[in-house]
Amino acid sequence: MKNESNWSPFASSRSRRIRRQGGFTIIETIIAIVLFLIFAGVATFSLTQGLRSKNSQETYLELQQNLRVALQQLTQDVRAATKVGPWNDPASGCDDQRDACSLRDRLSILATTGRLTDVAEQAGSTYTNSTRTHVCDARGFRRGNLVVIMNGGEFSLIKLSGVRRTRDYGQPCSLTNRDELRHNRTPISGTWANNTYAYQVRIVTYELIPDPLDPGRTVLYRRVGDGATPGAGSGIVAFDVDGLKLSYGVPLNPSAGDTSVQRLRFYDSLSDAAAALGSGYSDDPNGSGTYVGTVVRAIRVTLSGTTPKPLRTGGTPGHYELTETIDLR
Structure with a gap:
């Protein structure tokens, strides 16, 4: 009896297709997982680097x-x-934070508060060690205020010990209708000129001080006033500042006047400027000769800073520097 086989090539092919449709092999699964991990790692690394770069740029x-x-x-x-x-x-020594000095790394100015009044004194009359100055309107002036008296081409800085308001403000200011500023500890001498004014001012000093949160770093500090305690408006102007450089521009011929156009020579301090200009100039407002600050036409300021931490992109802290020349008049 002849046996017949049930084998068929079509049946075998159909069986292989059925096995493939049943799922992946272990090797195929492992390869897929490895590829997924590689792509995920690349994406994560790219995202992390992008975020680090963004943080560095923001810093x-x-x-x-x-x-x-x-x-x-x-x-x-x-x-x-x-x-x-x-x-x-300079009499203060310029070595304490409270000392109002203009050096290479510190700047002090007499900033106006916006309050001023005419001086009500007889033009041409002289005064010697005077502790009283009459003005047209003393409203807004208080004991302890600093006041600059601009008398022609000269000036005096006084500190008020008292204020008398005796003027009738409904009537014109005159030699008989005026207020009085008293400055017992700061007497002044000179000759009254026409068009003399009294400006209320405050001393403002800029310098670097240690960062209160990180003594190893410095901040730019703005101090208002000349007392033991900083006045209103004092405070940190900017963190992460590690450089403050100042220079003072003086005309080559200071006696030519403010209206002349001249080249400026810059000095590291007012003391250097006074020494270069000669014996007719002084770095002390109360000294003999012309106070050199009155002939300074510009101040060149350079501020530099460093980021507190290294930038992710370069591995080193970022550094930035700004320079500006400020015209005074």
């Missing part, structure tokens, strides 16, 4: 913005200064 931009804001604040104060120019008090 650096924040530093730039801090310096720009600080320079803007300093510029506003300088342009609000009186014609006295940068202020200097």
Whole structure:
């Protein structure tokens, strides 16, 4: 009896297709997982690097913005200064934070508060060690205020010990209808000129001090007043500032007057400027000769800062520097 086989090539092919449709093999699954992990790792690394780069850019931009804001604040104060120019008090020693001095790394100015009044004194009359100055309107002036008396081309800085308001403000100011500023501890001498004014001012000093949160770093500090305690408006202007450089521009011929156009020579301090100009000039407002601050035409300011941490992109802290020359008049 002849046996017949049930084998068929079509049946075998159909069986293989059925096995494939049943799922992946272990090797195929492992390969798929490995590829997925590789692609996931690449994507995660790219995302992480992108976030780090973004954080670095934000940190650096924040530093730039801090310096720009600080320079803007300093510029506003300088342009609000009186014609006295940068202020200097060498008698203080200029080695304490409270000392109002203008050096290479510190700037002091007499900034006006916006309050001023005409001086009501007889033009041409002389005064010697006077402790009283008559003005047209003493409203807004208080005991303890600093006042600059601009008397022609000369000036005096007085500190008020008292104020007497005796004027009838409904009537014109005159030699018989006026107020009085008293300054017992700061007597003044001279000859009254026409068009003399009294400006209420405050001493504003910029310098670097240790960061109160990180003594290893420095901040730009704005101090208002000349007392033991900082006055209103004092405070940190910008963090992460590690450089403040100042230089003072004086005309090659200071005696030519403010209206002349001249080249400026910049000095690191008012003391250097006074020494270069000769014996007719002084770095002390109360000294003999012309106070050199009155002939300073511009102040060049350079602020530099460093990010508190290294930037992710370069591995080193970011550094930024700004320089601006501020015209005084």
